[in-house]
Amino acid sequence: MDLSKLLQLVPGIGAAVGTVVNYRLTRRLGETAKNAYRMRWLGKIVHDRG
Structure with missing residues (x-):
């Protein structure tokens, strides 16, 4: 068990x-x-240019 959960x-x-x-x-x-x-947004920009 994780210490934080135990506490x-x-x-x-x-x-x-x-x-x-x-x-x-x-x-x-x-x-x-x-x-x-951000990754999805940048992927869309790269995909639209290519």
Whole structure:
């Protein structure tokens, strides 16, 4: 089990740890989504020129 998931089970600090973990996960997911959009957009430009 992941340490962050294990710490979320501990009463008292679980909510704080969960907040940090979810924030980081959401931020990483946002970056991934932006990069996927950029790759799709650039692929379309290259495809339209060629």
